Amino acid sequence: MSTVKPAYTRPLDFKHGRIDMSHGSGGRAMAQLITELFAAAFDNPYLAQGNDGALLPQAQGRLVMATDSHVVSPLFFAGGDIGCLSVHGTINDVAVMGATPLYLSASFILEEGFPLADLRRIVESMAQAARAAGVPIVTGDTKVVEQGKGDGVFITTTGVGVVPDGIHLSGDQTRPGDRILLSGTIGDHGMAILSQREGLTFSAPIVSDTAALHGLIAAMLDSGVQLRVLRDPTRGGLATTLNEIAGQSGVGMMLHETAIKVNQPVEAACEFLGLDPLYVANEGKLIAICAPEGADRLLAAMRAHPLGREAAIIGEVLADAHGFVQMTTRLGGRRVVDWLAGEQLPRIC
Amino acid sequence: MKYVDEFRDGVLAKNIAANIASEAHAGRSYRLMEFCGGHTHAISRYGIADLLPANVRMIHGPGCPVCVLPIGRIDQAIRLAREQGVILCTYADTMRVPASANLSLMRAKAQGADVRMIYSTQDALQVARDNPQREVVFLAIGFETTTPPTAVAVRQAAAEGLQNFSILCDHVLTPAAMHAILAGGVEIDGFVGPAHVSTVIGSKPYEPFADDYGKPVVIAGFEPLDVMQAILMLVRQVNDGRAEVENEFTRAVTREGNLKAQQLVAEVFELRDRFEWRGLGSVPHSALKLRPQFAAFDAEQKFMVEYVAVPDNKACECAAILRGQKRPQECKIFGTVCTPDNPVGSCMVSSEGACAAHYSYGRFRESA
Structure with a gap:
C-alpha cells in the first residue's frame, strides 16, 4: 500500500489573503488561483477545456473582434466596478459593429499585495455580467507585478462576435440628411467616477450607466431601419465620438442642445467642476446614425427597450467640407462642438 | 437645473436680443470688451455672437489668468520642479501653457518633474503635510478671485509652522490691467465688467474707468443671459452718452465687495512695483x-x-489679441501651427482664452 499522502492544498484565504508574486509564477499558487477563483466564477465548457487557448465551434457570419483595457480608478464605484465594466465595454465594442457577441477573453495584471477579497468581488462581478449578457469568458491570463508597479488591478478583455449577412455598419457610411440618435442621458459614468474620486456628494448620488448594449442593438437591427453606424461614446464623450464619425465620413453635423439629456446631478457636478457633459465618458449609451426616413421607427424601437427609454433624435448630418460638428445652443446661437483637447479625466475606464 | 436654467433661457435670450437689435443705432458701431475669460467662454459656448447685430462687436479682453502669464513665469515654475526637486502644485489650466525650450509643466512632468494637479490651495497644503521631507511649492496664479484662498493657505501654513510649503506668487490685479488697456489706446466703447473678481473687490474699483476715461462699465455674471443683459445695458449707456458703473450681477456683487476677503489679502500680500504681463508688457502696481x-x-x-x-x-499674436487689437483668426498661426492640442501662445491654452474659445466654438464662422 502506498504511503504517499493525497495532495492537499490549503484553500485560498479570500478574507485576509493578498496577491503575492507566486500567484503569477506559473506554478502551483497560480494554478490554485485560477481553479479556485477564475475557473469557478467564469465556469463554462470552453474554459473547462483547461488548455492554453479555447477551442470554439465554427461560427456563421463575418467575425468581429475588439479589445479594451481597463484601468479605472477607483475600482469600485456607484453603479459598478472594474469587473462588470470590463465585460460591458468589450461586449459593446463588438455589438456596435452590428455583431452578436459570442465569447470574451480576460487578462489580469495584478499588483502584489492586492487583497484577494477585492479580487474575488471583481471577478464575481465580471462573471455575473458575462452570464447576464450570455457571453462566456472562455480564456484568460494572469500576471502579477511588484508592489508599486501597478495600481491594484488592470483588466484587458477581448471579445469575438459574428455579424449577420446584410449588415454593414461603419463610421464612413453617413451622408448628409441622415439623423443622429442618442440612446439616453450623457455623462453619467464619468461623473460617477469623478464625484467618487473627489469625494463630492450630491443630494442624489451619481450612478454609472455601465451596461451591455447588445440587447438594445439587436432590437434596433430587428426594426429593419437602415443603420449607417452605431458607436458607444465612451472616453471623450458624445462630442469626440461624433467628431470621429464626421471625420470618417467627410461630413458635418448639426446637433440640438435642447435634445441632449443630462441627468440633473450630472449637470450639477459638471457645473461645479467646470466640465462639459458632451465630453464626459459614458459606458451604457450609444449613438445611432440612420437614413432620415427610418429615424422615427428606429427611435420607437430604441424607446421600447429598457436601455433606450430616453432615446432622442439629437441632430442631423450635413454636407460640410470642413467636417465641423456644430450645435444650435439652447440660447439660439450656434457653436462648434470640437474634439476634446488634452485630457479631461484620466483613468475613467 | 434650478438657479442655472433660469439664466440660460432661450426665450428670454431672444427678447434681450430683440431689444439690443432695436436699440443699437444702425449708424454706429459698439465695440464692447468683455474683460473676463469666463465671459469669453460663455459668449462662445452659447453662440451669443449669433444673437447680436453686426454693429455690436465683442472684443475679448485679457481676463484669463493663464493667458496673461508670460513665458518666464512658467519657466520659473519648471526650473523649481526640475532643478530644485520640489513638488510643484498647480491648477490644471497652467499645465499646458507653453514655456521655453518646447516645455510646459505637463511635459516637464512627463520627463520626471514632480508636478501635481490640484483643485484647491487646501490640496497643496495637504501635499506639504503628507511629504514633510520634501519642499512643496504652490504656483499661485489668478486674479482677485483666487487670491483670497492663497492668502488663507499662507496663513494656515504660518500657523501650523509648515516649513516645507511656499508659493510662487503670480497673482495679478484686474483694474491695473484695464488701465493698461485703455492707456494703450484700444478703441473700446464700454466694458462688460468681471463677475467673480467683482464679488471680491466690489464695483467701486471700476469707477475711475467711468469717471476718468469716460467708459461705461457693466458688471455681469457668467451666465449667458447675464452677458446679454449687460450688453443691452452698455448699448443704452452709449446711446445716452452716459459713462457709469452699473451692476447687472446684483445677486452676488456689491459696491464694497467682500471686505473680509479684501482684509485677508491685504494682510498677506502687498503690491509689486511692476509685473510683466503677456500682451500688456510691464505694468506698474499690477500684481x-x-x-x-x-x-x-x-x-x-x-x-x-x-x-x-x-x-x-x-x-504669435497673443499680445495684440489680449489687448483687443486683433482677433484670433487674424493671427497667421491660428488653427494651423497653434491649436488647443499644440498651443504656441497662451490664448490657445485655457478654454477661457480668446483663441481657444474661438477655435473650439466659433471657427465655423470663417468657413461660410
Missing part, C-alpha cells in the same frame, strides 16, 4: 507679492529663482 513677514513662504526668495523675461514666439 501682488507676499509681505515681508511671510517671506519664508515666498518660493522666489526661498529658492532664489529669478524671473527672466522671455520674448513670445515671433509669429
Whole structure:
C-alpha cells in the first residue's frame, strides 16, 4: 500500500489573503488561483477545456473582434466596478459593429499585495455580467507585478462576435440628411467616477450607466431601419465620438442642445467642476446614425427597450467640407462642438 | 437645473436680443470688451455672437489668468520642479501653457518633474503635510478671485509652522490691467465688467474707468443671459452718452465687495512695483507679492529663482489679441501651427482664452 499522502492544498484565504508574486509564477499558487477563483466564477465548457487557448465551434457570419483595457480608478464605484465594466465595454465594442457577441477573453495584471477579497468581488462581478449578457469568458491570463508597479488591478478583455449577412455598419457610411440618435442621458459614468474620486456628494448620488448594449442593438437591427453606424461614446464623450464619425465620413453635423439629456446631478457636478457633459465618458449609451426616413421607427424601437427609454433624435448630418460638428445652443446661437483637447479625466475606464 | 436654467433661457435670450437689435443705432458701431475669460467662454459656448447685430462687436479682453502669464513665469515654475526637486502644485489650466525650450509643466512632468494637479490651495497644503521631507511649492496664479484662498493657505501654513510649503506668487490685479488697456489706446466703447473678481473687490474699483476715461462699465455674471443683459445695458449707456458703473450681477456683487476677503489679502500680500504681463508688457502696481513677514513662504526668495523675461514666439499674436487689437483668426498661426492640442501662445491654452474659445466654438464662422 502506498504511503504517499493525497495532495492537499490549503484553500485560498479570500478574507485576509493578498496577491503575492507566486500567484503569477506559473506554478502551483497560480494554478490554485485560477481553479479556485477564475475557473469557478467564469465556469463554462470552453474554459473547462483547461488548455492554453479555447477551442470554439465554427461560427456563421463575418467575425468581429475588439479589445479594451481597463484601468479605472477607483475600482469600485456607484453603479459598478472594474469587473462588470470590463465585460460591458468589450461586449459593446463588438455589438456596435452590428455583431452578436459570442465569447470574451480576460487578462489580469495584478499588483502584489492586492487583497484577494477585492479580487474575488471583481471577478464575481465580471462573471455575473458575462452570464447576464450570455457571453462566456472562455480564456484568460494572469500576471502579477511588484508592489508599486501597478495600481491594484488592470483588466484587458477581448471579445469575438459574428455579424449577420446584410449588415454593414461603419463610421464612413453617413451622408448628409441622415439623423443622429442618442440612446439616453450623457455623462453619467464619468461623473460617477469623478464625484467618487473627489469625494463630492450630491443630494442624489451619481450612478454609472455601465451596461451591455447588445440587447438594445439587436432590437434596433430587428426594426429593419437602415443603420449607417452605431458607436458607444465612451472616453471623450458624445462630442469626440461624433467628431470621429464626421471625420470618417467627410461630413458635418448639426446637433440640438435642447435634445441632449443630462441627468440633473450630472449637470450639477459638471457645473461645479467646470466640465462639459458632451465630453464626459459614458459606458451604457450609444449613438445611432440612420437614413432620415427610418429615424422615427428606429427611435420607437430604441424607446421600447429598457436601455433606450430616453432615446432622442439629437441632430442631423450635413454636407460640410470642413467636417465641423456644430450645435444650435439652447440660447439660439450656434457653436462648434470640437474634439476634446488634452485630457479631461484620466483613468475613467 | 434650478438657479442655472433660469439664466440660460432661450426665450428670454431672444427678447434681450430683440431689444439690443432695436436699440443699437444702425449708424454706429459698439465695440464692447468683455474683460473676463469666463465671459469669453460663455459668449462662445452659447453662440451669443449669433444673437447680436453686426454693429455690436465683442472684443475679448485679457481676463484669463493663464493667458496673461508670460513665458518666464512658467519657466520659473519648471526650473523649481526640475532643478530644485520640489513638488510643484498647480491648477490644471497652467499645465499646458507653453514655456521655453518646447516645455510646459505637463511635459516637464512627463520627463520626471514632480508636478501635481490640484483643485484647491487646501490640496497643496495637504501635499506639504503628507511629504514633510520634501519642499512643496504652490504656483499661485489668478486674479482677485483666487487670491483670497492663497492668502488663507499662507496663513494656515504660518500657523501650523509648515516649513516645507511656499508659493510662487503670480497673482495679478484686474483694474491695473484695464488701465493698461485703455492707456494703450484700444478703441473700446464700454466694458462688460468681471463677475467673480467683482464679488471680491466690489464695483467701486471700476469707477475711475467711468469717471476718468469716460467708459461705461457693466458688471455681469457668467451666465449667458447675464452677458446679454449687460450688453443691452452698455448699448443704452452709449446711446445716452452716459459713462457709469452699473451692476447687472446684483445677486452676488456689491459696491464694497467682500471686505473680509479684501482684509485677508491685504494682510498677506502687498503690491509689486511692476509685473510683466503677456500682451500688456510691464505694468506698474499690477500684481501682488507676499509681505515681508511671510517671506519664508515666498518660493522666489526661498529658492532664489529669478524671473527672466522671455520674448513670445515671433509669429504669435497673443499680445495684440489680449489687448483687443486683433482677433484670433487674424493671427497667421491660428488653427494651423497653434491649436488647443499644440498651443504656441497662451490664448490657445485655457478654454477661457480668446483663441481657444474661438477655435473650439466659433471657427465655423470663417468657413461660410
